[in-house]
Structure formats: C-alpha cells, structure tokens
Amino acid sequence: MGFLRKVGAIIAKDIAAELHTREMVSAMLVFAALALLIFSFALDLQGRAARAAAPGVLWSTVSFAGVLGLSRSLAREQLNGCIEGLLLAPVDRSAIFFGKAIGNLAFIVTVELALLPLAAVLFSAPLLKPAVLLVVALGTIGYAGAGTLLAAISVNTRAREVLLPVLLLPVVVPALIAAVRATTGLMEGASLTDVAGWVNLLVAYDLVMVAVSMLTFSYVVEE
Amino acid sequence: MTPSPVEARSTVEAPSVTEEDRASAPEVIPLIEVRDLCKSFGPRAALSNVDLDIFAGQLLALLGPNGAGKTTLLRILATLSKPTSGSIRYEGVDMTREGTTLRRRIGLLSHQSLLYEDLTAHQNLAFYAIMYDLAEPEERISEMLRRVGLEDRREDLVRTFSRGMQQRLALARALLHRPSVLLLDEPYSGLDPRVTAMLSDLLAELREEGCTIVMTTHDLPQGLALGRRIVVLRRGRIVYDAPRDQVDERDFPRLYDELTD
Numbered sequence: 001m002g003f004l005r006k007v008g009a010i011i012a013k014d015i016a017a018e019l020h021t022r023e024m025v026s027a028m029l030v031f032a033a034l035a036l037l038i039f040s041f042a043l044d045l046q047g048r049a050a051r052a053a054a055p056g057v058l059w060s061t062v063s064f065a066g067v068l069g070l071s072r073s074l075a076r077e078q079l080n081g082c083i084e085g086l087l088l089a090p091v092d093r094s095a096i097f098f099g100k101a102i103g104n105l106a107f108i109v110t111v112e113l114a115l116l117p118l119a120a121v122l123f124s125a126p127l128l129k130p131a132v133l134l135v136v137a138l139g140t141i142g143y144a145g146a147g148t149l150l151a152a153i154s155v156n157t158r159a160r161e162v163l164l165p166v167l168l169l170p171v172v173v174p175a176l177i178a179a180v181r182a183t184t185g186l187m188e189g190a191s192l193t194d195v196a197g198w199v200n201l202l203v204a205y206d207l208v209m210v211a212v213s214m215l216t217f218s219y220v221v222e223e
Numbered sequence: 224m225t226p227s228p229v230e231a232r233s234t235v236e237a238p239s240v241t242e243e244d245r246a247s248a249p250e251v252i253p254l255i256e257v258r259d260l261c262k263s264f265g266p267r268a269a270l271s272n273v274d275l276d277i278f279a280g281q282l283l284a285l286l287g288p289n290g291a292g293k294t295t296l297l298r299i300l301a302t303l304s305k306p307t308s309g310s311i312r313y314e315g316v317d318m319t320r321e322g323t324t325l326r327r328r329i330g331l332l333s334h335q336s337l338l339y340e341d342l343t344a345h346q347n348l349a350f351y352a353i354m355y356d357l358a359e360p361e362e363r364i365s366e367m368l369r370r371v372g373l374e375d376r377r378e379d380l381v382r383t384f385s386r387g388m389q390q391r392l393a394l395a396r397a398l399l400h401r402p403s404v405l406l407l408d409e410p411y412s413g414l415d416p417r418v419t420a421m422l423s424d425l426l427a428e429l430r431e432e433g434c435t436i437v438m439t440t441h442d443l444p445q446g447l448a449l450g451r452r453i454v455v456l457r458r459g460r461i462v463y464d465a466p467r468d469q470v471d472e473r474d475f476p477r478l479y480d481e482l483t484d
Contacts, residue, residue: 005353079340085337
C-alpha cells in the first residue's frame with residue numbers, strides 16, 4: 001500500500017509540475033506535429049502509398065518526440081538535487097522507477113492521443129481503431145520503461161541531450177519494428193489474431209524492458 | 224589551553240570512566256559508529272581510515288578546508304554515497320544493509336535545496352510527507368511553514384522564491400519528518416542575517432529536543448560558536464577531535480592552520 005502510494009505521489013508530483021509549466025508536453029506536441037507535417041509534405045504521398053508510410057512515420061515521430069520528454073523529465077529531478085531528496089527518503093528504488101516511468105508514459109500517451117488524429121488526416125490512414133490504440137499503448141510501455149532507465153543514465157552526463165537518443169533508439173528498435181508491423185497489418189484490415197506474433201513480441205519486450213529497468217534502476221541512480 | 228590533536232582525540236574516543244562507573248552505569252553506546260571508513264573516487268582517496276563515534280544529542284562541527292572530505296563524509300552518513308571500505312552503524316545497525324529503514328531517521332540540509340522549483344512550497348512538503356509516510360501531514364506541513372516563516376507563501380511556486388526563502392523551505396523539508404539525526408552541509412553559506420538567525424534558533428531548539436546534529440563548515444568562528452564537539456578533517460583524515468569546552472577559542476585558529484596546512 002505504501003509502495004503504491006509513493007508511486008502515485010511521484011506521478012502526481014510530475015503531473016503537477018507539468019501543469020505549472022506546460023513546457024514538456026507542449027514541446028513534445030509541437031515537435032511531433034511539425035515532424036508529421038514535414039514528413040507529409042516531404043514524402044508527398046497519396047492513397048495507398050501514404051497509408052503504407054503512416055505507421056513508420058508515426059512511430060518515428062513518437063520515438064523522437066519521446067526523447068525530448070524523457071530528457072526533460074529526468075532533468076527536472078536533477079535540478080536542485082531533487083533526485084537526492086528522493087534517494088534520501090525511505091522509498092524503494094523500484095517505486096521511484098515506476099513513478100517516473102508511469103509519469104513519462106502518461107506524457108507520451110497524451111502526445112500520441114493528439115498525434116493519431118493528425119496522422120490519420122495527413123496520411124489518410126485508419127489509425128483510430130481500438131486495436132491500433134492497443135498496439136500504440138503496448139509500444140509506448142516498453143519505450144517509456146527503457147527510456148526512463150536510459151534517461152536516468154544520461155542525465156548525469158554533460159552531453160545528455162545527445163547521449164539519450166544514441167542510447168535509447170537502438171534499444172527500442174525491436175519494439176518499433178513490432179509496433180510498425182502490427183500497426184500496418186491492423187490498418188490493412190487484419191485482426192489482432194493475424195498480427196499476434198508482432199503483438200506478442202511487443203508484450204515480451206515490455207515485460208523484459210520493465211523488469212530489467214526496475215532491477216537496474218537503483219544502480220543507475222545511486223552512486 | 225587547547226589540547227593537542229592526540230590528547231583531544233583520546234578525550235572523545237575513550238571517555239574516562241572508572242571501573243565503578245562502568246559497573247553502575249549503562250554503557251554509553253554511540254548513536255553512529257564509523258569504523259575504518261575509506262572512500263575513493265578513482266585513484267583519489269577522499270576519506271582514509273576515518274573512525275568516528277557520534278553520540279546522541281551531540282552537535283558536532285566538522286571543520287576542514289575545501290577538499291578535506293567533509294561533504295563526502297556527510298553524504299556517506301546520509302546514505303547518499305557508499306563507502307569504498309569500512310563500516311557505519313546507526314545504533315548497531317549496519318547502514319549499508321538497512322539504509323531504507325534508517326533513512327527515516329536522517330535529515331539532510333545540503334548545498335542544494337532538494338526542492339522542485341515547479342511545485343509550490345506546500346506541494347513540495349506534501350510530496351515529501353508521503354515519501355516519509357507522515358501521519359497527519361497537513362498539520363506538520365503548516366507547523367514547519369510557520370517555523371520557517373513561509374506560511375503566507377505556501378501556495379507560491381518555489382522558483383519565485385529568493386535564495387534565502389528557498390534555504391528556509393529546504394530546512395523545513397529536512398526537518399519535516401522529525402529526524403533524530405540532522406546533517407548540515409555548510410548550512411550558513413550564502414544566507415542573509417535574518418535566515419542565519421532563524422537557523423541558529425532552530426538548531427538551538429533541535430538540540431534541546433535531543434536531535435543529534437553533524438554540521439560541516441570551513442568557517443571557524445561559526446563552527447566554534449555552534450559545535451559542542453569539534454572535529455577537523457584534513458585530506459580525508461581526522462586530525463583533531465575534542466569537546467568544545469576543551470578548545471581555546473583564541474589559540475584554535477593557529478592550531479587549525481597548523482593542522483590543515
């Protein structure tokens with residue numbers, strides 16, 4: 001009970017800070033919307049070709065925008081030594097990880113909810129299906145889990161803005177491939193059963209990433 | 224006359240207790256026992272073979288020049304840093320194994336405020352109240368804000384506070400969970416006279432309440448004015464350790480220069 005309460009408090013704290021500043025989600029949103037527009041104009045695709053490109057463009061945009069949010073989220077803990085305030089408290093390190101990861105997940109999902117209709121319009125793609133939303137959620141869980149751990153590693157370095165994407169993007173490649181393939185299949189009318197292989201890969205990736213990140217988080221944040 | 228370093232150390236490490244006293248009185252057990260503590264950062268030794276007993280209710284002033292290892296020792300005592308070797312026990316409990324439980328009893332006021340700038344003063348304290356499982360947190364938060372004179376700014380964002388106000392709120396955060404051990408890292412640096420007086424009053428109150436306080440400073444007059452035990456660190460080693468009443472205020476600066484030169 002105490003564990004969940006502390007996880008909830010960390011999430012609530014991050015949301016409250018974001019509501020006061022609105023700098024993280026708005027930066028991610030503006031970046032993601034601009035990236036989608038640039039992709040749309042640069043590729044200049046119509047009909048079936050546009051639909052085929054939509055999942056790749058969507059997931060690339062989400063992963064690049066997510067880096068902005070993850071970097072900012074952990075930098076907020078670094079400012080004034082706040083992470084030390086957390087480490088000083090009698091809090092299990094995995095509670096800190098879950099609090100930060102779920103908070104990051106909430107911010108990325110918020111951006112995705114705005115991004116999906118925009119991508120659906122720009123690429124004439126049927127992205128607003130429940131099954132696609134499930135794949136988006138599964139892809140984002142693994143991304144936020146791995147991203148939170150790697151952002152905690154990179155935030156202590158001088159080149160954190162550069163280091164985070166260099167560390168994160170190779171790690172999330174399996175999830176991105178599975179998410180793009182599953183999204184493509186679902187958009188083309190396949191059922192969840194038809195893309196079960198990719199969905200199972202996403203679920204397995206999520207479980208492994210969350211478990212590994214939870215177990216190693218304390219080594220990353222403690223000296 | 225200020226005792227020599229060796230005499231001073233023996234005074235604290237082995238209090239003169241007669242056999243009769245030993246038989247009739249309970250043994251004085253240190254609250255914190257530091258044994259053979261070493262900390263290295265790569266090839267550089269920050270602390271070397273530090274032995275220190277800290278007794279309940281003491282106000283220990285840890286003096287030393289920059290780079291002497293004061294902050295490193297304080298961070299290890301706060302469980303924020305792990306020693307390379309050696310041990311620390313709080314009432315006999317190994318700190319490295321039972322860190323999570325012991326953290327409930329430790330408060331730290333460091334160089335940094337440990338406050339979230341994008342939250343209000345109240346939100347910061349409410350967050351830490353949950354982290355420390357405080358019962359009746361609202362009452363305690365109001366009490367602490369009142370004690371540091373920030374009750375009228377409770378709903379203001381911390382980023383709108385002056386440095387002095389942030390330091391006051393940081394003190395409220397450090398004391399929120401009623402720690403029995405308070406660790407202060409250069410607590411007076413950069414404070415205006417009003418906050419300095421407030422901090423001194425709070426420290427006096429805490430001492431009366433029996434709180435054990437370890438304070439680092441490189442300000443000799445401040446250390447001598449507040450400390451009830453004076454410990455000097457030089458290049459990671461304790462070179463002087465004496466009760467305050469055995470320290471000659473006029474003679475000490477010269478001795479300190481000799482010790483830390």
